[in-house]
Amino acid sequence: MPISRSRLSLVSLTAVALIVAVIVAVGLARGSEPDAAQPSTPASAAPSASVSAAASPTVPPAAEPPAGMPVIAYAKGPRGLPADPDPESVVPVTEALRPTTRIALYDAPGGRARAWLPPRISGLPVVAPIVARENGWAAVLVPAANRRIGWVPEAGWRAEPLRDQLLVNLAARRLTWLRDGAEQGRWSVAIGADRSPTPLGRTFVLGRTGTSGAVYAGLDALVLGSVPDEPEKLAASLQGAHTGIHAWSNSSAFGRDVSNGCVRTPAAVQRKLLAQVDPGTPVVVTP
Structure with a gap:
């Protein structure tokens, strides 16, 4: 608060003029100091630039996608997109994007468009979990x-x-199903062998597909967004495949590293997952 004081002694006209001059000079000198308090408009009437910037962050514009940009396909993933900054996070992801038309994917907010995300991949509707938000992106x-x-x-x-989340712990060879953060079940499963490990990190349920053979217990498989890390080590028929979660009729496989990268479950577990888990459900595979 500015504080002003004045005291005049009526001695003589000359003395008064001298005192006034001194007071004015001192006041001017104090007003030039960086810390001098000055009358100001209340903060609510004149917000600072930093407050305004925080309330209205700048949204980087989206550049026009280049001509001929590739479209993500079942056996053809995108190139040039950034790594997941937190691939083994088990913090629940609670929202997803379901495109109704193809959407350009950029390598950063306001960055370069790298690939089209279509509304369907091999007939499966795409529901992609949203893992971060930044500056309007x-x-x-x-x-x-x-x-x-x-x-x-x-x-x-x-x-x-x-609502749902599936956690695969490779060390424990365990699959856990969560709904709204609460555990709904956990089961011993089979995971990928050393030559064809189950890919680590966050992915999601892309959809479901039919299976062929009694070993799958006649049940559909849940197709994940992940693909083999080293497809060249697999049979040619599996090199363009995706990781899946599917039933397995031979119970001796559970608790072991024996698959081509998929997660094999008991038939009863697979029935439960097929009945409850929707496309877009996040799946996190941890060591």
Whole structure:
């Protein structure tokens, strides 16, 4: 608060003039100091620039996608997209993006468009979990690529809620199902062998597909967004495949590292997952 004091002694006209001159000079000198208090407009009437910037962050514009940009396909993942910054996070992801038309994925907010995310891949509707938001952009997990994210402007689409989460712990060879953060079940499963390990990191349920053979107990498989890390080590028929969660009729496999990268479950578990788990459900595979 500015404080002003004045005291005049009526001695003589000359003395008064001298005192006034001194007071004015001192006041001017104090007003030039950096710390001098000055009358000011209340903060509520004149917000600072930093407060205004925080309230209205700048949204980087989306550059026009280049001509001929590739479209993500089942056996053809995108290139040039950034790594998932937290691939083994088990913090629940609670929303997803379901595109109604193809959407450009960028390598950063306001960055370069790298690939089109289509609304369907091999007939499966795409529901991509949203794992981050920044400056008016959202980052989603990318299908057909392991531990990758793509950025999209937060316009032209709506988020939809996610309730479930599947956790695969490779060391324990265990699958856990959570709903709204509460455990619904945990089971011993089979995981990938040393030559064909189950890919680590965050991915999601892309959809479901039929199986052929009694060993699958006649049940559909849940197709994940992840693909083999080293496809060249697999049979040619599996090199363009995705990781899956599926039933296995031979119970001796559970608790072992024996698959081609998929997670094998008891038939009763697979029935439960097929009945309860929707496309877009996040899946986290940890060591």
